[in-house]
Amino acid sequence: MSSHTPAIQENMMVHDSTYEPGIQVYHMKLGMWVFLLSEVMFFTSLIGTYIILRFAHPDHFAAPGEVLNVPLTAFNTFFLICSSVTMVKAFAAIQKGDQKGLKLWLLATIVIGACFVGIQAIEYVALVHEGFVPAAAEYHALGRTGVEGGAVLGGPLYGATFYTMTGFHGAHVSIGVICLVFVLIRAMRGHYTHSDHRGVELIGLYWHFVDLVWIILFTIVYLI
């Protein structure tokens, strides 16, 4: 105990039953970080699979913008980055004891997160309508960058990897939105205070991680 800094000693007194002395964070936060790190490996395996398939079968994949709608997805990326700002603002608000700010920023995060999922659903509907489905043997695109309709722009691996990667990410965002709704309900009931707002911090970590993963996926799937 005596080897800890005053801040850590104070925290140990405040969160006596939940404090993890070895790692110097409370148990739930340690658990969330371990979970997120397992998610890193999960998404890395998906990205690794995508890379190996793309190197092995380059004829199955189209150039950026030929099939996928890059401007729409760039706009969606902007949405997700905005939601990270609103989430961190919610966290900053409750750190200062600002209950109203917490609720408003949480609500904004939920709305923007739901918009992200909605735009992704619109993108899926449009792509499926054009025939870009996971099982398609050949994808004859209408063409977005001057490619004439009827040209073969990819094989089945393109759709399979695209929907797997973006679908899993979309599921994570959807789960995050649902969790945020629960956190907002708890916030409206006054469960979070200036001194104890662990729930807000934990969902914030998850939400920013989802944003971080999308930053990587957007680059790899849409731009490269």
Added chain:
Amino acid sequence: MTTETQTHDEHHDPPYMLIFLVLLVVTLAEVGYAFLPLAKFWLAFGLCVMAIWKAVLVALYYMHLRSEPRSLWILVAVPMPLVVILIAAVITEF
């Protein structure tokens, strides 16, 4: 910043809006860069550098990793070599 340190009143927020602007500008730069007439290698290299830069900014400032204890940094660093090994392994297979 975190629950460990929030008990102190002298609290300073990280530059959240500045980070947001940087993320926004780099995202726009990425989209523009992706359509430049460059060799595929340099396109992929530049885009990966920008994406990793953005991811690091999110982790450091929005996930507050910058102000976390060193022990948590070690925990976070553990799977990173595995990530690099996995990606390097699949790339070098061809």
